[in-house]
Amino acid sequence: MNFKAGIYIGIAIVVIAGGALLAAKGKDAVSQAESRKQGVLEAEQNMVVYDKSKGIIVKINAAAGDSVKQGDILFKVKTAEGADVDILSPNDGLLSKIMAKPGDQLAQGMPIAVVQKTSYYADLYVQEGEIQKLDVNKSIQVHFPYLKRSAQVDGVVASISAAPQFASLRMTRERGQADLSMYLVRITVKSNSDLLPGMTAEVDLDEIVD
Numbered sequence: 528m529n530f531k532a533g534i535y536i537g538i539a540i541v542v543i544a545g546g547a548l549l550a551a552k553g554k555d556a557v558s559q560a561e562s563r564k565q566g567v568l569e570a571e572q573n574m575v576v577y578d579k580s581k582g583i584i585v586k587i588n589a590a591a592g593d594s595v596k597q598g599d600i601l602f603k604v605k606t607a608e609g610a611d612v613d614i615l616s617p618n619d620g621l622l623s624k625i626m627a628k629p630g631d632q633l634a635q636g637m638p639i640a641v642v643q644k645t646s647y648y649a650d651l652y653v654q655e656g657e658i659q660k661l662d663v664n665k666s667i668q669v670h671f672p673y674l675k676r677s678a679q680v681d682g683v684v685a686s687i688s689a690a691p692q693f694a695s696l697r698m699t700r701e702r703g704q705a706d707l708s709m710y711l712v713r714i715t716v717k718s719n720s721d722l723l724p725g726m727t728a729e730v731d732l733d734e735i736v737d
Contacts, residue, residue, distance in 0.1 A: 562657070562732045566649035566714070568671075570724040573617045575601065575640040577633045582606040584631050584639075593622045601640060604633060620644045648715045649728035652690055655708035660735045663687060669716050670729040682716040682730070 586603040589595055595616040602614035616622070624641040633639065649669070653661065661667075661684050669682040690711040714730060716722070 563729055564651040564653060564712075564732065565727055565729045566651045568647050568649050568716075568722060568724055568726045568728045570647050570718070571644045572623065573620075573642045573644065574638050575614065575617065575642060577604070577614065577637045577639050578635060579604065579612050579633075580606050580608065580635065582612060582633050584627055584629050584633065585611075587625065587627075587629060589622050589625075591622055591625050595620060595622050595642060602627070614639070616642055618642060618644055645718050646715050647718050647722060647724065648685065648713050651712045651714065651730060652709045653712050653732070655710070657732050658687065658710045658712075660732055661687060661712060665735075667714060667730060668734055669714060670731065671722065671726055672729055673727050674721060678721055680716050680719070680722070682714045685713040685715045687712050 582604040584602055585605050588600050588602070595601065597616055597618045599616040600613045601616055601622070604612040604614060606612055621643045622640060623643040625639070626641075627633070627637075627639040663684050663686060665684045667682045667684060668679050671678045671680075688711050690709040714728070716728070
């Protein structure tokens with residue numbers, strides 16, 4: 528046996544031993560990675576739209592960045608007919624943007640503010656073979672792997688729907704090409720001081736107990 532043949536045999540033994548070890552422990556690294564689904568944390572925002580007859584803003588009761596509750600009066604408006612109208616916050620959250628000022632004239636359908644909800648969400652794509660692990664309203668742990676300190680929060684499966692953009696996606700398998708069905712899963716989490724929109728959110732499907 529020459530030296531080169533000995534090297535090849537040694538490599539083969541290492542590969543076989545490594546494969547056996549992975550099989551004994553369960554999933555290999557690729558399968559484990561496929562079970563970790565990542566999405567981008569997003570904040571749902573509601574546009575506050577003026578829906579009355581023409582009027583003028585008389586007073587603004589909050590500033591951008593203020594926390595607001597559903598039903599809080601954001602604007603006081605005097606209509607062209609002389610009626611006093613209150614414009615209310617559509618939900619709990621953060622008044623992230625104000626697009627009008629006292630004295631501005633308003634027309635029906637004009638956007639005047641944006642309220643960011645106090646809950647965040649992340650959309651994940653899950654393969655057909657793993658979607659049975661998830662149900663709407665099911666609690667699930669959401670990880671944020673790139674925070675300075677490891678963080679996880681309780682999340683809830685808000686919706687599950689077919690992902691039509693993946694209908695024609697194909698993947699290579701040992702026996703050729705096979706269609707791959709994907710589902711769009713929305714996970715919601717409560718906001719807190721550590722979390723910001725744009726962060727990477729991760730769910731490990733192997734952690735889910737049926």
